[in-house]
């Protein structure tokens with residue numbers, strides 16, 4: 001697939017087959033995520049790969065959707081705001097760097113035939129505690145990874161003319 005085909009193919013998948021994700025695929029996906037750019041190349045992003053069944057089940061307390069905590073793998077993309085670049089007006093780019101890494105990860109997973117879903121609506125203190133994150137490391141987004149059970153139709157997008165301005 002080329003990049004345009006991958007972008008079109010990606011969906012938020014909310015049902016996963018129980019089968020495992022191949023180690024080589026996971027490695028390639030994480031390498032893609034790790035090669036994402038970051039502001040001033042500060043690389044404040046950190047990934048927690050959760051395969052352990054007990055830990056996944058514990059994550060139910062953070063985000064109570066069965067398709068999430070029973071997926072074969074869950075990845076939590078974290079950032080360290082302290083290490084991230086700050087603009088002169090004080091804006092911290094840690095979350096943006098994490099989002100870029102997550103997008104690389106999700107598009108690479110799509111190329112590998114794997115399903116994902118951006119998850120932000122989790123309880124942050126619960127995730128910090130379950131994953132035993134060091135102080136200063138913030139969980140930004142998570143995704144389950146596995147093979148899709150169902151692939152939904154594409155969701156609505158605004159027509160491109162509505163979201164661009166040509167000057």
Ligand SMILES: Cc1cc2nc3c(=O)[nH]c(=O)nc-3n(C[C@H](O)[C@H](O)[C@H](O)COP(=O)(O)O)c2cc1C
Nearest residue numbers: 010011012013014117118119120121122141154155
């Ligand atoms: C930053 C971000 C956070 C999201 N958080 C959640 C979430 O917590 N739970 C969920 O089910 N979907 C979540 N989504 C998925 C969106 O609902 C989904 O991307 C959107 O409805 C468009 O559908 P599509 O991804 O299938 O194209 C999130 C997406 C983004 C980009």
